Amino acid sequence: MSAAASAQAGAQFGVAGMGVMGAALALNIADHGFRVTAWDRHPERIDEMHQKHGHPELKGTASMEEFVSRLERPRRILLMVTAGAAVDQMLERLFPLLSPGDVIMDAGNSWFLDTRRREELCKSKGLHFLGVGVSGGEEGARHGPSIMPGGPTEAYALVRPVLEAIAARTDEGLCVTHVGPDGAGHFVKMVHNGIEYADMQLLAETYDVLRRGLGLSAEGVADLFAQWNQGIAESFLLETSIKVLRKKDAETGKPLVDLVLDKAGQKGTGKWTVQVALDLGVPVPSIASALDARNLSSMKDQRVAASHKLKGPSEALSSEEKAQLAAWAHDALYAARVVTYAQGMRLIQAASDEYKWNISLAEMARIWRGGCIIRAKLLTPLREAFTRQPELPNLLVSDAFAPVLEKLSPSWRKLVGAATKLGIPVPVFSSSLAYLDSYRSPELPQNLTQAQRDAFGAHTYQRRDKPDAGFVHSDWNS
Structure with a gap:
């Protein structure tokens, strides 16, 4: 595609958060021929990215609305923001701008139970949500990280070509796979x-x-x-x-x-x-x-x-x-x-x-x-x-x-x-x-521990010589 045609075509992927890792991932994606749009709450980071890298397939945006509007549907958006409240705030900003079937990916180190909650919330709005573990530091993000996505299989299918393109490669294959549902990727x-x-x-x-x-x-x-x-x-x-x-x-x-x-x-x-x-x-x-x-x-x-x-x-x-x-x-x-x-x-x-x-x-x-x-x-x-x-x-x-x-x-x-x-x-x-x-020990001293628990707290124990007797209590003071 010519530079002029590329400039007029919609972006194929969006990255929100142009910190060290976000910028490295955005450049990695652009290196592999995908048209990328980028946003950051600090506009100077966008200017710095353009001045430092000037990638023809990577365009920054001044507003969240412009960021979303530039994306082809179904929209594919990767969040690289601080884990915790910042992710929830980003979701609230994105929800009014997105359409059913769009995909949001959280690539930060989020708590997996938060990822499970967010996946359910997005599902209720007709959106897909993926919790994506990314390892490799700045160098890995720029040239090939290990990627651990978790979430709906249909959502992974929509982003799989991009993630496979940017992942590290070894003799054993691409260093990315669909880990499992909801919070599985962030847990791993x-x-x-x-x-x-x-x-x-x-x-x-x-x-x-x-x-x-x-x-x-x-x-x-x-x-x-x-x-x-x-x-x-x-x-x-x-x-x-x-x-x-x-x-x-x-x-x-x-x-x-x-x-x-x-x-x-x-x-x-x-x-x-x-x-x-x-x-x-x-x-x-x-x-x-x-x-x-x-x-x-x-x-x-x-x-x-x-x-x-x-x-x-x-x-x-x-x-x-x-x-x-x-x-x-x-x-x-x-x-x-x-x-x-x-x-x-x-x-x-x-x-x-x-x-x-x-x-x-x-x-x-x-x-x-x-x-x-x-x-x-x-x-x-x-x-x-x-x-x-x-x-x-x-x-x-x-x-x-x-x-x-x-x-x-x-x-x-x-x-x-x-x-x-x-x-x-x-x-x-x-x-x-x-x-x-x-x-490797067939015998551990927790027989004494359990006996102590029963002696001071009547917590009961099992007899090894009577495995079918269930839990019993003894009077250890008599």
């Missing part, structure tokens, strides 16, 4: 972010053990990570860690990471993951420990003061332990990652059962293989495990990972032991190992 994206919290914390703990246990510099840890990234531990986050560790501060010449204050922030998706896991009765200790680690990091002043009163151990590693520590850390990192992904997949499965979403865990592993933040080599055998056994109760007992965990767990235990000996906190390594040990 939330769990993705929860896994991301734990994976980042595992890398931070590994860095800390190597730094404090072996005295390695940032560059030395980067060199070791670079070796690991050639094997089974390969991942985007490991690659990112290497770049971060090698970056030098222009002013001092020191590793920039050494100048970064040890206080980590969060935007809420990790907290949501832990909250909903509690609601569904699914243990996710790796993710919860990573969340706690960020919260503890924020207590900087208290930690500094406590360090003067609470002295750690004075033991040192033996020469043999030092010689093996890096190898133990490598094995522990991979094994703990497997356990973290297992928890996330179990949570997705539980929610899928609860809300009747029929999510394919194999497909989630496939679309996470490229574009997204947690993309890693282990997702390929993970996908194969759920392809062979779709009803697998837990990734840990799959034929692909059970023998690997058995092989690597001795190193993992030694890594946790060495860290404990030195007083180096490894909360996610430790909680992940405890999860593995709990899951």
